[in-house]
Amino acid sequence: MMTPSPFKSLQERYGELLQLCDSVEAIIDSIAGRIDPNLCLATAAKISKLGAPVAAPPHSRTTSPDRQPLLAAALRSAVAGRSVHSWSAIDAMLRVFLDELRRHVAAEQALLQAMEGAKTAH
Known part of the structure; x- marks a missing residue:
């Protein structure tokens, strides 16, 4: 059995991350209308599983290293109707x-x- 090259594995991982981008974009697009709770929960789970936070640009003031778990929690609580954050x-x-x-x-x-x-x- 041949093991995939590290480059191939990374490209596959980036494909998964781009699919996550598509899910996040779909949620953003639905906020003004009908929100799909299942999509929100599935996306929150994927965000939670990312592991190390995505590196923020050095000039970024809007994010912190722990924002991914907070974002996932905010999304889950909003779907449940008990978020401290507005949509x-x-x-x-x-x-x-x-x-x-x-x-x-x-x-x-x-x-x-x-x-x-x-x-x-x-």
């Missing part, structure tokens, strides 16, 4: 998270492409 605040939190996650994935994918390019050039 407007959750919308803003989701947008910051989405922006940072997309930037993180794009930067990592660019780095992987450069590494693969350097590897094939030799």
Whole structure:
């Protein structure tokens, strides 16, 4: 049995993260209308499982290292109707998270492409 290359495994992981981005975007789009509680709960679970927080840019003032668990908890409690945050605040939190996650994935994918390019050039 052949083990997948580390590059392939990372690309698959980034695909999963981009799917998470799609879910977050769908929630953001639904906040003004009908919110899908199952999508919110599934997305909150995925956010909770991310592990280490997505690195925030050095100039970012809107986030902290522990924001992922807080975002997931806020989303779960909002679906249950007992959130201390308004949906407007959750919308803003989701947008910051989405922006940072997309930037993180794009930067990592660019780095992987450069590494693969350097590897094939030799």
